[in-house]
Amino acid sequence: MAKELWKGNEAIAEAAIKAGCRFFFGYPITPQNEIPEYMSLRMPQVDGCFLQAESEVAAINMVYGAAGAGARVMTSSSSPGISLKQEGITYCAGAELPCVIVNIVRGGPGLGGIQPAQSDYFQATKGGGHGDYRLIVLAPASVQEAVDLVQQAFDMADQYRNPVMVMGDGMIGQMMEPVEFTEVEKRPLPEKTWATTGTKGERQTNVINSLFIDPAECEKHNHRLYEKYKAIENNETRVEKYNLDGAEIVFVAYGTTARIVKNAISALEKEGIKAGMIRPITLWPYPYKAIEEAAGLDSVKAFMAVEMSMGQMVEDVRLAAAGKKPVHFYGRTGGMVPTPKAVVEQAKMILGGVK
Amino acid sequence: MAVIFDKTKGLTDKTFHYCPGCTHGIIHRLVAEVMEELNLLDKAIGVAPVGCAVFAYDYFNCDMQEAAHGRAPAVATGIKRVHPESAVFTYQGDGDLASIGAAEIVHAAMRGEKFTTIFVNNAIYGMTGGQMAPTTLVGQKATTAPLGRDENHAGLPLRVSEMLATIPKAVFVERVSVHDVKHIIQAKKAIKKAFQAQMAGKGFTLVEVLSTCPTNWGKTPLESLKWLEENMIPYYPLGNYRSPEEVR
Numbered sequence: 001m002a003k004e005l006w007k008g009n010e011a012i013a014e015a016a017i018k019a020g021c022r023f024f025f026g027y028p029i030t031p032q033n034e035i036p037e038y039m040s041l042r043m044p045q046v047d048g049c050f051l052q053a054e055s056e057v058a059a060i061n062m063v064y065g066a067a068g069a070g071a072r073v074m075t076s077s078s079s080p081g082i083s084l085k086q087e088g089i090t091y092c093a094g095a096e097l098p099c100v101i102v103n104i105v106r107g108g109p110g111l112g113g114i115q116p117a118q119s120d121y122f123q124a125t126k127g128g129g130h131g132d133y134r135l136i137v138l139a140p141a142s143v144q145e146a147v148d149l150v151q152q153a154f155d156m157a158d159q160y161r162n163p164v165m166v167m168g169d170g171m172i173g174q175m176m177e178p179v180e181f182t183e184v185e186k187r188p189l190p191e192k193t194w195a196t197t198g199t200k201g202e203r204q205t206n207v208i209n210s211l212f213i214d215p216a217e218c219e220k221h222n223h224r225l226y227e228k229y230k231a232i233e234n235n236e237t238r239v240e241k242y243n244l245d246g247a248e249i250v251f252v253a254y255g256t257t258a259r260i261v262k263n264a265i266s267a268l269e270k271e272g273i274k275a276g277m278i279r280p281i282t283l284w285p286y287p288y289k290a291i292e293e294a295a296g297l298d299s300v301k302a303f304m305a306v307e308m309s310m311g312q313m314v315e316d317v318r319l320a321a322a323g324k325k326p327v328h329f330y331g332r333t334g335g336m337v338p339t340p341k342a343v344v345e346q347a348k349m350i351l352g353g354v355k
Numbered sequence: 356m357a358v359i360f361d362k363t364k365g366l367t368d369k370t371f372h373y374c375p376g377c378t379h380g381i382i383h384r385l386v387a388e389v390m391e392e393l394n395l396l397d398k399a400i401g402v403a404p405v406g407c408a409v410f411a412y413d414y415f416n417c418d419m420q421e422a423a424h425g426r427a428p429a430v431a432t433g434i435k436r437v438h439p440e441s442a443v444f445t446y447q448g449d450g451d452l453a454s455i456g457a458a459e460i461v462h463a464a465m466r467g468e469k470f471t472t473i474f475v476n477n478a479i480y481g482m483t484g485g486q487m488a489p490t491t492l493v494g495q496k497a498t499t500a501p502l503g504r505d506e507n508h509a510g511l512p513l514r515v516s517e518m519l520a521t522i523p524k525a526v527f528v529e530r531v532s533v534h535d536v537k538h539i540i541q542a543k544k545a546i547k548k549a550f551q552a553q554m555a556g557k558g559f560t561l562v563e564v565l566s567t568c569p570t571n572w573g574k575t576p577l578e579s580l581k582w583l584e585e586n587m588i589p590y591y592p593l594g595n596y597r598s599p600e601e602v603r
């Protein structure tokens with residue numbers, strides 16, 4: 001198939017359809033409105049169901065019901081709406097329901113703004129809702145990657161019986177880029193023998209539930225979940241390593257910010273400074289190892305996390321670098337986007353400092 | 356020997372955890388009997404609430420999902436949209452449905468979601484220990500209204516059936532009670548009609564069942580039945596508020 005020009009949000013919606021998603025429940029919020037709008041037109045064409053819910057709370061609980069009934073199902077929102085979905089997300093995690101949640105992140109806190117941001121990193125990767133649970137969090141850096149990751153997200157969700165979040169900043173949702181829809185590599189997926197479909201008189205009853213009133217049972221359930229999370233860490237951690245060979249400074253950035261950093265790296269190169277980048281593609285599981293390895297490289301003098309936030313992912317960079325190399329941070333927030341020039345200046349300042 | 360009474364196949368053998376004299380158990384039995392009689396058990400998917408009936412998923416002998424507090428109508432919406440041919444029901448208390456889940460029930464009704472809600476109104480939060488519910492009567496004592504509900508402070512109790520009956524796609528709405536045998540029989544009839552209307556694809560269906568909570572009302576089971584009759588029914592009149600031609 002030839003490449004076509006797609007707007008990020010619409011491409012994400014079409015990718016979900018191509019991945020077999022047939023149920024979508026959502027609520028309007030900028031900058032993700034094109035996803036529900038596209039779904040409202042497209043779902044009936046594929047005998048699917050689009051429903052505009054009364055709130056994000058209701059939407060995620062409709063997702064819970066549909067996922068528990070065995071369907072491929074998705075919801076999307078942006079930061080304030082994702083906050084409302086946290087209750088449903090932890091219930092989905094607790095009841096082990098596969099589903100895909102798209103967050104096209106905007107500035108916060110509170111009503112914040114409607115421009116691109118990455119300030120929901122903590123919420124996405126460190127809990128968000130209550131209890132011990134993990135979301136698989138995928139962070140595309142282009143519309144093409146968003147399309148690929150959305151399709152894989154459904155398979156990951158089904159394979160591990162776990163909610164998956166695709167987290168793009170407002171830029172990913174709003175910009176237009178050439179896209180090619182390709183078939184994703186097939187994974188062997190377990191049958192959904194646990195789904196509530198009605199017994200049809202053919203099996204024992206199924207129950208979808210996250211309540212374990214006996215604390216010993218509840219702990220056992222948590223241990224089981226963590227075994228699953230361990231497997232996800234082992235199998236699914238994804239990272240792009242860019243230009244690390246001989247790099248003096250290693251940027252760590254994801255999503256749109258990683259694109260900006262690549263421009264900064266080229267600019268630094270022209271000034272004779274070697275810089276590289278580690279780009280987490282999965283924010284959970286986080287590629288700690290890639291950073292740890294880079295920290296061990298002789299050429300590397302420092303790390304610099306670049307984010308559209310006041311500094312959230314940088315905490316994971318520090319954890320991974322474990323004091324072996326200094327970790328610096330540069331960020332813009334509230335809907336402001338860092339420029340390559342500013343990144344270059346920060347990097348030169350840091351290198352000046354450590355030289 | 357003739358069998359005069361048999362436990363319905365609609366219930367599992369699990370022992371109810373309900374307090375002695377609590378009418379949740381009777382309501383469970385009625386719903387289960389109706390599903391058995393209408394031959395719906397193998398296509399039924401129920402949604403349990405957060406409240407005393409949280410373990411309903413252990414008692415109903417059909418596929419079940421446990422929902423977050425108040426969200427059962429949204430969960431049921433998701434289920435029914437995936438399996439339109441199935442018989443879907445939610446079983447919810449008054450805190451669950453009329454307080455935290457007020458938006459979800461109103462909008463499920465507005466959309467005419469084709470499931471049946473069994474709304475158990477016992478005028479109190481049972482599970483958390485007797486706090487005031489939106490349905491607590493004026494003057495009725497609760498742990499968060501120790502001097503009794505004051506209408507100037509906490510407003511007047513919500514009449515859910517009357518409210519939902521104003522919604523065009525809420526096609527079957529009836530309020531019943533289970534405080535004596537006659538009313539139990541009437542309650543079962545209403546529940547049956549609601550399921551029939553659902554299966555005929557008519558729209559949203561709800562049966563409000565007035566129920567007792569001896570534990571948190573601080574009364575014996577018998578006193579509770581009498582209190583329900585003398586205090587709840589005058590404020591919550593029994594009767595049919597909406598019903599489609601077919602099941603009248």
Ligand SMILES: Cc1ncc(C[n+]2csc(CCOP(=O)(O)OP(=O)(O)O)c2C)c(N)n1
Nearest residue numbers: 405406407424448449450451479480481482
């Ligand atoms: C989000 C949330 N808030 C509060 C609770 C605590 N809670 C559990 S049951 C309940 C009230 C249940 O009362 P009701 O719906 O009237 O049912 P009953 O127990 O009387 O049958 C509350 C507030 C909860 N589990 N989740």
Ligand code: SF4
Nearest residue numbers: 373374377407481568
């Ligand atoms: S607390 Fe009240 S509603 Fe709950 S089981 Fe006991 S009597 Fe029934």
